[in-house]
Amino acid sequence: METTAPLGLRDKKRAETRAKLERVAVELVLRDGLAHATVDAISDAADVSPRTFFNYFDSKEDAILGVRNPELTDDEVAQHLAASDGGGLVESIVSLLLWVIEPSTTSSELHMSRMKVVKAHPELLSRHITQMTRMADQLTAGIQTLLEKDPRFEGDSPETLQPSADVLFALCTGGVRVAVKEWVTNGSAATQDQLANLDQLERRAIELVREVTKKIQ
Amino acid sequence: METTAPLGLRDKKRAETRAKLERVAVELVLRDGLAHATVDAISDAADVSPRTFFNYFDSKEDAILGVRNPELTDDEVAQHLAASDGGGLVESIVSLLLWVIEPSTTSSELHMSRMKVVKAHPELLSRHITQMTRMADQLTAGIQTLLEKDPRFEGDSPETLQPSADVLFALCTGGVRVAVKEWVTNGSAATQDQLANLDQLERRAIELVREVTKKIQ
């Protein structure tokens, strides 16, 4: 599942440093607030120079949210979409989005802390969104090929061709966004098992999308 | 329609300064690129101190896009929604969103320049989105009351109650976003008459939303 080539001491250290920065960033934000958790402070607490910080992350927010610069490969996207195929379009796409948002490699504790951070500083949500749109092209490309493989849109008449991958993407993004927002605002119910949480989030996002598409005519 | 109390020389000057800043900001970005159009340069070209710049705008981007700090009043939102009522929900909401994005008071020339700017610097689009989400609470509140007045969702059974205003908002936001993106990327067709453009944009956004809701079951 993971392409973690178990190579070299070097990469190992690098991974550790990144992990430490992510962890410390979240900690400091929780303790001192977003504004007080400066890059200097974070780097300091991670025993690393501020300059090094920017070798790992493009911005403070990226560190806090655990966003990795090395963006997705097309293969990864295609693979994930293929894996969750069989269900509906919406299911596949929502799953993809949640996967992008959530660096699944993080520890569950870090994950929970991040939830708290986002709850305390909702501005960060827009960073999440930005991240999504940053990868939008890649993701919509993946969705596009998914659409092309979908038998449902094969022999359609011209005007009822495939729905635009862009729009689908936007719609699902909306669903995910709202699901996350709901889940962030409606208290800490079930914050223990974050795997169940993810699942729940996914279901809710799909439900929201469905709800709207049904109601609007 | 507008609450422009034609008061005082003071307010007049203020309006002029703001307009000048907006105009100059767009000009400089077009001429020198986004990075080179610094706050200093903009303020300079507008014969105003950099410090004053921030009395008018919260950020460089706000000036470029003509975003006004004094956010919307609930009344304005309600009024606009009421005005475009009668059509469908989607129509009303899309119209509202476009109205929020586009400060209608700007001159058409400035408007066109802004289009070019956005085309040349798509990063700015995310600012637009941010602005939308910034006002999300207010707008969804307005949508919520619109939903409550809608006879279509009145006597529904519990599980088929109103679709969440949040999700509707997200969906339409997605539609608008994609419409704008399309229109930005697909060349300069019809950039002459920007009123027609807005109309076209609105129609396209609605169409996109419809398209998706129909296709997905």
Added chain:
DNA sequence: CTCAATTATTGCGCTTGCTGCAAAGTTTCG
């Protein structure tokens, strides 16, 4: 093991965005 190539870390200095504060200038209105 040793040495050279590669890559990571760091310090330094700089630009830019943005804010608070208090002084000086304008506009308004009685």
Added chain:
DNA sequence: CGAAACTTTGCAGCAAGCGCAATAATTGAG
């Protein structure tokens, strides 16, 4: 006119982020 209200501005400061060049660590080949 003259006081109150508001704007502009300079100054000083913080934090983000980048380019560069020196230093240090890791690696792989011999």
